[in-house]
Amino acid sequence: MLIGWKQLAGLVVGIALIGLVVGWSGVIGVEASTGHWKITDWLLHGAMRSSVRTAAIGTEVPTFSESMLPMAAGHYESGCAVCHGSPAMPPPASLRGMLPVPPDLKDVIPTWTDAELFQIVQHGVRFTGMPAWPVMEREDEVWAMVAFLRRYPALDAESYRQLAGHAASQSGDASRVLESCNGCHAPERLYTDSLIPRLAGQGPAYLRDSLAAYVNGTRPSGVMAVAVQSLSDRDREALATHFASQTAIRLGTKATSGQLGRGEQIAHSGDSERRVPACHSCHDRTNANPSYPRLSGQPAAYLVAQLRLFSSGKRGGGPYRAVMSRVAVNLAADDMAAVAAYFATRDPNAELPTYAGGERR
Structure with missing residues (x-):
């Protein structure tokens, strides 16, 4: 006996209706206290693994650096340790009642690739308590977290505190x-x-x-x-x-003479061919706009990261953010590094230059 398309359609509709009735009846338990059936757990975990693996295909992993770790560690302490615990403090016992229970990351991190960790951190995981990254466009922050997670299994309590700060005051x-x-x-x-x-x-x-x-x-x-x-x-x-x-401190950053020379040139004179004005025409000068940041003594990695964000249109900020977006898009990568090196090595308490009509005085 041949089954026609009408019979197949009726079978599909019938199965769907049965599913709706079963769901509406309330016989399917959703209590976290009862746990999953083993087959349910297997299916959900298998689907997650397959989904993350597929989403990670073609993801380009950047080069990790030590500069990524402190910021990511600080965020982990304030936003992640409450569920996953940390090398300095175990998670609250009450979280054992969650379904699924947040895993010990030292055990699970080695089972994922960097690209897969990026997918999990950026997008979170449905049907668990794992949220997506608060801001989708900040992939640089997500990669910093991946760099930290890759280091995480090797951290003890003291090395974790050194990275994260671990400020846990319970006072006012x-x-x-x-x-x-x-x-x-x-x-x-x-x-x-x-x-x-x-x-x-x-x-x-x-x-x-x-x-x-x-x-x-x-x-x-x-x-x-x-x-x-x-x-x-x-x-x-x-x-x-x-x-x-507070009084700013000098961090003792070092840079090559070539970088410093190019950075100082752009800072003081700009680059007219690329339509880049002198940095000191706005920043770290006498009578500067009080809403402009002071750059001297900032970490070079931070300055480069901000210039890249401005250049890509992902860096917002205060009322004058559009000014820097127009400038940064004309800076080459080497020039960003040079400018960052110049300001990073500059004493934040040094005498400020004076500019009038675009010229240094």
């Missing part, structure tokens, strides 16, 4: 907020090669504008989106005042 609100920020931005936490910026000595207007931009989403950052989510207007004002009142 104001102290808690400051301790959280100091976990990454305190002067003693700064590295000569890091994606974390130096805040000490920045103008309060710039710091206020930056925090407001993170809060309202005009400066996208998954790391900072988590860091500022619980800050009140008064918290932001207090933080801006605190960091602006």
